[in-house]
Amino acid sequence: MFHIFCPYCQEYREEEEFHPSGQAHIERPAEPASVSDEAWGDYLFLRDNPRGIHHEMWVHRLGCRKFFNITRDTASYEILETYRMGEQPSITAASAEVRREQGVQTADGGWQTVGARPENSRLNEETPS
Amino acid sequence: MQRYSGFSLVKHALSHHENWQRHWRNPTPKKRYDVIIVGGGGHGLATAYYLAKEFGVTNVAVVEKGWLGGGNTARNTTIVRSNYLWDEAAQLYNHSLDLWKGLSQDLNYNVMFSQRGVLNLAHTLQDMRDVQRRVNANRLNGIDSEVVTPEQIKEIEPALDTSKRARYPIMGASWQKSAGVARHDAVAWGFARGADALGVDLLQNTEVTGFKIRDGQIHGVHTNRGDIEAQTVGCVAAGNSGVLAKMAGIKLPLESHPLQALVSEPLKPILNTVTMSNHVHGYVSQSDKGDLVIGAGIDGYLGYGQRGSYPTIEHTLQAIVEMFPMFSRVRMNRQWGGIVDTCPDACPILSKTQVKGLYFNCGWGTGGFKATPGSGHVFAASLAKGEMHPIAAPFSIDRFHTGALIDEHGAAGVAH
Numbered sequence: 001m002f003h004i005f006c007p008y009c010q011e012y013r014e015e016e017e018f019h020p021s022g023q024a025h026i027e028r029p030a031e032p033a034s035v036s037d038e039a040w041g042d043y044l045f046l047r048d049n050p051r052g053i054h055h056e057m058w059v060h061r062l063g064c065r066k067f068f069n070i071t072r073d074t075a076s077y078e079i080l081e082t083y084r085m086g087e088q089p090s091i092t093a094a095s096a097e098v099r100r101e102q103g104v105q106t107a108d109g110g111w112q113t114v115g116a117r118p119e120n121s122r123l124n125e126e127t128p129s
Numbered sequence: 130m131q132r133y134s135g136f137s138l139v140k141h142a143l144s145h146h147e148n149w150q151r152h153w154r155n156p157t158p159k160k161r162y163d164v165i166i167v168g169g170g171g172h173g174l175a176t177a178y179y180l181a182k183e184f185g186v187t188n189v190a191v192v193e194k195g196w197l198g199g200g201n202t203a204r205n206t207t208i209v210r211s212n213y214l215w216d217e218a219a220q221l222y223n224h225s226l227d228l229w230k231g232l233s234q235d236l237n238y239n240v241m242f243s244q245r246g247v248l249n250l251a252h253t254l255q256d257m258r259d260v261q262r263r264v265n266a267n268r269l270n271g272i273d274s275e276v277v278t279p280e281q282i283k284e285i286e287p288a289l290d291t292s293k294r295a296r297y298p299i300m301g302a303s304w305q306k307s308a309g310v311a312r313h314d315a316v317a318w319g320f321a322r323g324a325d326a327l328g329v330d331l332l333q334n335t336e337v338t339g340f341k342i343r344d345g346q347i348h349g350v351h352t353n354r355g356d357i358e359a360q361t362v363g364c365v366a367a368g369n370s371g372v373l374a375k376m377a378g379i380k381l382p383l384e385s386h387p388l389q390a391l392v393s394e395p396l397k398p399i400l401n402t403v404t405m406s407n408h409v410h411g412y413v414s415q416s417d418k419g420d421l422v423i424g425a426g427i428d429g430y431l432g433y434g435q436r437g438s439y440p441t442i443e444h445t446l447q448a449i450v451e452m453f454p455m456f457s458r459v460r461m462n463r464q465w466g467g468i469v470d471t472c473p474d475a476c477p478i479l480s481k482t483q484v485k486g487l488y489f490n491c492g493w494g495t496g497g498f499k500a501t502p503g504s505g506h507v508f509a510a511s512l513a514k515g516e517m518h519p520i521a522a523p524f525s526i527d528r529f530h531t532g533a534l535i536d537e538h539g540a541a542g543v544a545h
Contacts, residue, residue: 001438001439002438015438015440016440019429020429020430020431022384037530037532038530041529041530041531041532042380042530044473044529045382045473045529046380046381046382046529047382047383047384049371049381049383049385049431050371051369051372051385051433054431056430072430074385074431074432074433075433075434076434077432077434
């Protein structure tokens with residue numbers, strides 16, 4: 001089960017309070033009437049679906065009911081960071097190597113990197129393993 | 130290939146069953162094939178089998194990164210039915226159901242296809258309307274669907290709680306008598322054995338690492354065992370289709386999700402049929418071995434990990450206990466996850482791509498097992514002729530741009 005840090009509640013909560021809502025950072029075309037069928041179809045249906053680092057929207061359905069973003073590895077299921085709507089991820093597929101340096105090793109030998117962003121670094125100190 | 134028969138059973142009994150032939154060879158890859166199939170699951174193996182058998186293309190390789198039938202073919206809940214709402218989908222799945230009926234004889238391999246029927250329950254007035262609409266559509270397409278009342282359901286499946294006491298009382302159901310279950314592994318093994326006997330090379334532990342594309346035409350694949358050339362490549366990689374498409378520079382409208390299933394300890398025969406409920410959201414059947422085979426919805430997030438999360442298991446079992454209160458103390462034996470490639474309209478993609486000679490057969494999402502022979506047959510026809518088979522044509526990837534979607538979400542509903 002995921003243990004997700006809600007960037008609005010500033011708390012770790014269990015997965016069941018949340019609901020995944022698909023790929024993050026998809027922009028609706030500014031003028032839908034003027035885009036081509038291809039562009040509109042791509043906007044509606046095409047998704048990155050990577051095996052690896054993925055930025056996705058979640059909603060804290062049974063909590064603050066706000067949408068926020070998670071950067072997660074879709075192969076290991078490791079949550080790398082959570083951040084508010086309108087913000088940009090600090091970890092991307094390109095910077096995947098960086099996360100090892102920013103994370104801390106947990107008791108069971110894995111890497112805890114939820115608090116990888118500098119302002120969340122205090123979270124590393126109270127790492128659940 | 131040694132044929133299986135009562136006679137061969139007796140003959141091999143004399144040598145203590147120690148001299149049975151291997152199911153398939155383990156060949157080294159040739160430099161060049163006429164057709165390469167990427168993905169050695171049920172659909173890929175069926176494609177190779179029908180290519181060789183019906184369309185005379187025997188110089189075929191099936192490239193599989195793991196072992197044959199080790200992905201979703203080994204992980205599904207083995208339900209076979211064809212009661213889909215829209216004409217295009219009904220034709221595809223019914224074509225498959227027709228092939229299922231003679232499959233054991235055709236393959237000379239017992240796939241244990243058992244037409245024990247499928248109930249799709251309705252718990253609300255809207256459910257009932259949907260059931261009636263779907264049954265009417267089915268009958269127009271020649272599918273043996275009918276609407277049944279709670280009393281009839283009680284007769285078909287006595288273990289089911291059809292009382293008014295239930296939290297979601299059952300108002301009726303659709304009933305497809307010709308639907309049923311099959312032995313999933315045997316399907317992969319049967320197709321593999323049949324294809325191998327016809328000269329198809331089954332290359333296991335061979336992972337595709339890239340495509341050779343020149344001037345918009347496919348020329349082969351790069352693998353961890355060297356390059357293999359072919360002018361026609363069919364990708365049938367289920368959950369990993371998106372990863373393959375990316376190698377070819379193609380984007381697909383797919384999302385890969387974990388779908389979980391579980392089986393209980395073996396019980397004496399208790400279930401007669403397959404029971405599915407969209408509303409309570411779960412489905413259950415009993416295998417010939419006696420296990421209850423249980424499944425429900427996908428985990429909502431993207432994942433390639435072939436495992437799911439615990440809340441989903443809990444929801445699944447809540448649904449099963451709601452339908453069958455007597456199962457509340459049955460212990461579960463095993464639980465697992467497979468990666469399903471879901472399409473926005475819950476229908477598969479069988480399509481050419483912008484790369485000439487490169488075809489995709491993917492997006493079967495939660496319900497691909499039932500289509501294994503039909504999908505293989507129409508995809509093989511398309512690969513052999515270079516033109517999409519009429520049954521496959523509506524499932525082109527273009528539909529996400531033209532808007533001609535085949536929206537089976539409401540009809541298919543629950544994952545299966």
